[in-house]
Amino acid sequence: MEETQINREKAVLVGIVTPDISREKATEYLDELAFLVETAGGEEIYRFTQNLNVADPKFFVGSGKIEEIAEYVNAAEANLVVFDDELSPSQLRNIESVFKGVKVLDRTNLILDIFASRARTSHAMVQVELAQYQYLLPRLTRMWTHLERQRGGIGMRGPGETEIETDRRIIRDRIALLKKRLENIDKQMATQRKNRGKLVRVALVGYTNVGKSTIMNMLSKSEVFAENKLFATLDTTVRKVVVDNLPFLIADTVGFIRKLPHHLVESFKSTLDEVREADVLIHVVDISHPEFEDQINVVKQTLADLGCADKPTIMIFNKIDAYQHVEKEEDDLMPSSKENVTLDQLMSHWLAKENMPALFISAKTKENLHKFRSLLYEFIKTIHAQRFPFNEFLYDQYSENEM
Numbered sequence: 001m002e003e004t005q006i007n008r009e010k011a012v013l014v015g016i017v018t019p020d021i022s023r024e025k026a027t028e029y030l031d032e033l034a035f036l037v038e039t040a041g042g043e044e045i046y047r048f049t050q051n052l053n054v055a056d057p058k059f060f061v062g063s064g065k066i067e068e069i070a071e072y073v074n075a076a077e078a079n080l081v082v083f084d085d086e087l088s089p090s091q092l093r094n095i096e097s098v099f100k101g102v103k104v105l106d107r108t109n110l111i112l113d114i115f116a117s118r119a120r121t122s123h124a125m126v127q128v129e130l131a132q133y134q135y136l137l138p139r140l141t142r143m144w145t146h147l148e149r150q151r152g153g154i155g156m157r158g159p160g161e162t163e164i165e166t167d168r169r170i171i172r173d174r175i176a177l178l179k180k181r182l183e184n185i186d187k188q189m190a191t192q193r194k195n196r197g198k199l200v201r202v203a204l205v206g207y208t209n210v211g212k213s214t215i216m217n218m219l220s221k222s223e224v225f226a227e228n229k230l231f232a233t234l235d236t237t238v239r240k241v242v243v244d245n246l247p248f249l250i251a252d253t254v255g256f257i258r259k260l261p262h263h264l265v266e267s268f269k270s271t272l273d274e275v276r277e278a279d280v281l282i283h284v285v286d287i288s289h290p291e292f293e294d295q296i297n298v299v300k301q302t303l304a305d306l307g308c309a310d311k312p313t314i315m316i317f318n319k320i321d322a323y324q325h326v327e328k329e330e331d332d333l334m335p336s337s338k339e340n341v342t343l344d345q346l347m348s349h350w351l352a353k354e355n356m357p358a359l360f361i362s363a364k365t366k367e368n369l370h371k372f373r374s375l376l377y378e379f380i381k382t383i384h385a386q387r388f389p390f391n392e393f394l395y396d397q398y399s400e401n402e403m
Contacts, residue, residue, distance in 0.1 A: 011037045012073055013047040015084040016055055023049070028291050029258075033084045033107065040114050042080055046072060058094050060087060070098050079103060082110055085259065089139045107259055108135060115264065123185050130178040131264045137171050140164055198387055199240070200248040200380045203278035205303065207295035208255025210286040211318040214363040216252040219373070236274045243377045246384060251278065256302045272306055279383050281313040282376075287346070287360065288322035314375060315358040317350065321365050
């Protein structure tokens, strides 16, 4: 264990406070960035923030601040600097010229690195590799000339072509190959979805690390990988579940996150097809997270971008066993905040606010599991009856052993 700790990379985090991003928001974003760094195998040793109207076009932060960060990095012998936004190619080059010998990553590159380490199936590996190359292409410098010149040689290298141009051509060829490979995999997966028949399809969606995989295991009695880290699940897992003799398919999908790299959204479109083709969405929320409302908005915006905002949805507020609040003194005149609102008050607020069914559960302790299954059953039964209006006894053909 001690050796593992020694080998963890020491990371310095950098964020900005703008008119659109308050200091509280910036702190929350950096907390999440620290969790991403931890998931990738590093540890935060310090963080810097700066008040700016907009991100500096040259260094993301001001020139004075970047020198301050460089001094700290050298003194602390940090080996990683992570910026909480996607850096432009020119920003990345300028910043790397300041932090000589120290790795510089932006939020996008960090997420891509985590996805690369988490990919297990050939489908996920191809998707991640494609996203990595699409991110890399506009950021190529001469440090990438070690790439294999698969198309190099006599007659293939244009007159006066530089090494970096050769690397760009190699990467473009690789991107084209990966897209072709992804098309073939997508066709196979589309055929698999078609072969599943007309069973009602349910998709678990939500912010990363809210407990979707745990709920999947709870409902399907399967062993889908679940861990208290961001993006524990990359590959969509589909299971057949039977509740009270009513069969349906449930899919566990990759978690969403704010500032999700557009390269990943593009590459993982086929994975997200499970969301597009679902009849019912289960939006899982971590009620114990202090900024769960922002996470809800991120998921809703992502679903809207996918054209899935109008799908029938059940809101599941998970992790009620981990919810904590601070008791408010009777004579305290300060207005109520998230910290001193009880779980019962929060439940009443959200049940009144949401115009969709909502339920508060704990997948870990299985609290309210029976209510969840009953609510899900009613949803699926309604859709099933619409799909098979003349087969009211269809459920009888399924064995109760599948429960």
